[in-house]
Amino acid sequence: xxxxxxxxxxxxxxxxxxxxxxxxxxxxxxxxxxxxxxxxxxxxxxxxxxxxxxxxxxxxxxxxxxxxxxxxxxxxxxxxxxxxxxxxxxxxxxxxxxxxxxxxxxxxxxxxxxxx
Amino acid sequence: xxxxxxxxxxxxxxxxxxxxxxxxxxxxxxxxxxxxxxxxxxxxxxxxxxxxxxxxxxxxxxxxxxxxxxxxxxxxxxxxxxxxxxxxxxxxxxxxxxxxxxxxxxxxxxxx
Numbered sequence: 001x002x003x004x005x006x007x008x009x010x011x012x013x014x015x016x017x018x019x020x021x022x023x024x025x026x027x028x029x030x031x032x033x034x035x036x037x038x039x040x041x042x043x044x045x046x047x048x049x050x051x052x053x054x055x056x057x058x059x060x061x062x063x064x065x066x067x068x069x070x071x072x073x074x075x076x077x078x079x080x081x082x083x084x085x086x087x088x089x090x091x092x093x094x095x096x097x098x099x100x101x102x103x104x105x106x107x108x109x110x111x112x113x114x115x116x
Numbered sequence: 117x118x119x120x121x122x123x124x125x126x127x128x129x130x131x132x133x134x135x136x137x138x139x140x141x142x143x144x145x146x147x148x149x150x151x152x153x154x155x156x157x158x159x160x161x162x163x164x165x166x167x168x169x170x171x172x173x174x175x176x177x178x179x180x181x182x183x184x185x186x187x188x189x190x191x192x193x194x195x196x197x198x199x200x201x202x203x204x205x206x207x208x209x210x211x212x213x214x215x216x217x218x219x220x221x222x223x224x225x226x227x228x
Contacts, residue, residue: 041221091158105216
């Protein structure tokens with residue numbers, strides 16, 4: 001299967017610890033997105049990359065959050081000094097830029113974070 | 117911030133009936149997309165409709181878009197128990213950098 005892959009799928013961590021999630025996009029997709037979703041809500045945009053460049057960051061992405069996409073392939077999302085409010089599902093998605101709007105964005109299965 | 121709002125928030129129907137979900141949004145868009153999400157899973161893309169289109173079909177799905185009213189609807193015909201899921205509309209705004217802004221979703225329950 002060549003869909004968007006996320007690891008780990010589940011993570012339980014103690015408050016104050018750092019966590020890192022990895023996303024492998026669909027091969028040849030040059031855009032990569034991170035979203036966060038809490039129970040009963042729709043996904044909220046966090047940040048997105050085109051190739052290795054991080055082009056936009058939401059105000060939701062505090063200083064404790066950092067995302068990278070070295071070499072424009074996989075991406076990592078790190079949360080430092082986790083807080084209970086960080087508990088959510090973190091979704092990665094990718095798409096291919098074809099020079100016009102209306103590109104389908106494909107999502108991974110998400111990474112669940114529980115901060116205790 | 118959420119761009120779209122789905123209506124109703126929850127919908128319960130009998131298998132075989134049609135399900136209609138509505139989405140309203142606030143700003144001008146390039147396109148609107150509908151996604152489905154089973155409990156605890158990722159989102160599955162259903163259909164994309166561009167701002168210059170009024171209606172699209174895909175299998176048992178029919179999507180309409182009214183840009184003058186800033187609204188869209190998703191119709192699922194002849195529903196099945198397997199259609200039970202949350203459905204989200206997402207918009208790519210004209211001033212956006214290709215990201216999608218999601219609504220809060222409609223939770224659909226199809227009773228067998």
